[in-house]
Amino acid sequence: MATFVSRVQFLDDTDPFNSTNFPEPTRPPLYTFREDIPLINQISGVHRLLKAPQKPDDCALQLSHNGSYLDLESTLAEQRDELEGFQEDGRGKKHSIILRTQLSVRVHACIKLYNSTGRELRRALFSLKQIFQDDKDLVHEFVVAEGLTCLIKVGAEADQNYQNYILRLGQIMLYVDGMNGLISHNETVQWLYSLVGSKFRLVVKTALKLLLVFVEYTESNAALLIQAVNTVDAKRTKFWSNIMEILDEKDGVDTELLVYAMTLINKQTLAGLPDQDSYYDVVDSLEEQGLEALAQRHLSRKGTDLDLVEQFNIYE
Known part of the structure; x- marks a missing residue:
């Protein structure tokens, strides 16, 4: 029975606009994964060990060394390529498997922009650029979930300060996924x-x-x-x-x-x-x-x- 022992940590990103970039706990425990069982059947054990704040059904697993998300429907054995260079880098730095909120759940929370106003809207718009910079995979998910339509709706009704916040999200355009989303969304x-x-x-x-x-x-x-x-x-x-x-x-x-x-x-x-x-x-x-x-x-x-x-x- 092949196993894979890894440090595990969680990121508290249950509020995408107020998430931490520092995985917890600072002294990560070890978790023994089975390589022959889909990760979806093992994630609850990681969640329990870490006492993470996310709902178990909302969780994803991300590799700390390259930011890739693991496919929960597959086994670790089937995702060997993703784990290349994971054990430790040339400087001896050890990496972790990070438990965090699924992209689709975080995007859904971002798109609450539709309904927010005033200070909450300003905070959300200001945070989005940083969120996209921290996790480029989120850009693709945001575009797929019609986030551009959301931003235009907010921008059309907003004053110039909000429009400037939204234009800062030109950061999206610097990622291929975001650019491709823009190409297919002429309204933007x-x-x-x-x-x-x-x-x-x-x-x-x-x-x-x-x-x-x-x-x-x-x-x-x-x-x-x-x-x-x-x-x-x-x-x-x-x-x-x-x-x-x-x-x-x-x-x-x-x-x-x-x-x-x-x-x-x-x-x-x-x-x-x-x-x-x-x-x-x-x-x-x-x-x-x-x-x-x-x-x-x-x-x-x-x-x-x-x-x-x-x-x-x-x-x-």
């Missing part, structure tokens, strides 16, 4: 583009940065951004009017904003559009709104930012 891209028309510069700047990350991620994303722009601007007469307002400097000069706006246009029109018709639709709309005259106005000034000059030259 629409929301980001609509924020480019915000009265608040920090909101505008962050939204532009995230759209640039989105467009640079893969060529096909340019067409998805066009789709989002067309949807948002369908209520107006001019496409890309949010971007044109920035370039027209209606609220004074902010060179960084101008560079981001022109870079986004260039990434779109020059790099990523799928066909000539789309290309001319975008260029015609921009020219009708006077982009060429705006470019000349900026280029004729003394001391125009070199990055901005470069972006206008690329467009030309």
Whole structure:
């Protein structure tokens, strides 16, 4: 009968917005796992030994050395690859199997955002970025559970402070799972583009940065951004009017904003559009709104930012 002896600890993440990052107890006990029995049939023994705060049915097992979650329906023998390097690292550091709350249960608690307000909402939004940084697997689960829809709903009804909190969650986009979720959720891209028309510069700047990350991620994303722009601007007469307002400097000069706006246009029109018709639709709309005259106005000034000059030259 093959056995696997491991240190075991738990993380108190029953409240995902107030969870600890320090496994307990500090002196982990040892637990002897059977290698030939599915983990689902052994987890209650670990739970009992640790007196963990989670409900037994809500528990998952995570490896401390690489953050991977073990498949509870499988045996340890079937997951040998996951355990590679587990016993101890080159510095002699011993690792643990961590008992914690399942991803789906924690995501469900995160999505309570729908119903919270005021201080509780602020705390939740502020914590989400850290939660995603601490556990990248949670990002995928959040997207699958329609968490992006939740964030947009909150963001559409929120003031600029909450919108900034939500935009910090652009962290999601830095993970492939989150980016793939975004690619298949055009409503989020629409929301980001609509924020480019915000009265608040920090909101505008962050939204532009995230759209640039989105467009640079893969060529096909340019067409998805066009789709989002067309949807948002369908209520107006001019496409890309949010971007044109920035370039027209209606609220004074902010060179960084101008560079981001022109870079986004260039990434779109020059790099990523799928066909000539789309290309001319975008260029015609921009020219009708006077982009060429705006470019000349900026280029004729003394001391125009070199990055901005470069972006206008690329467009030309």
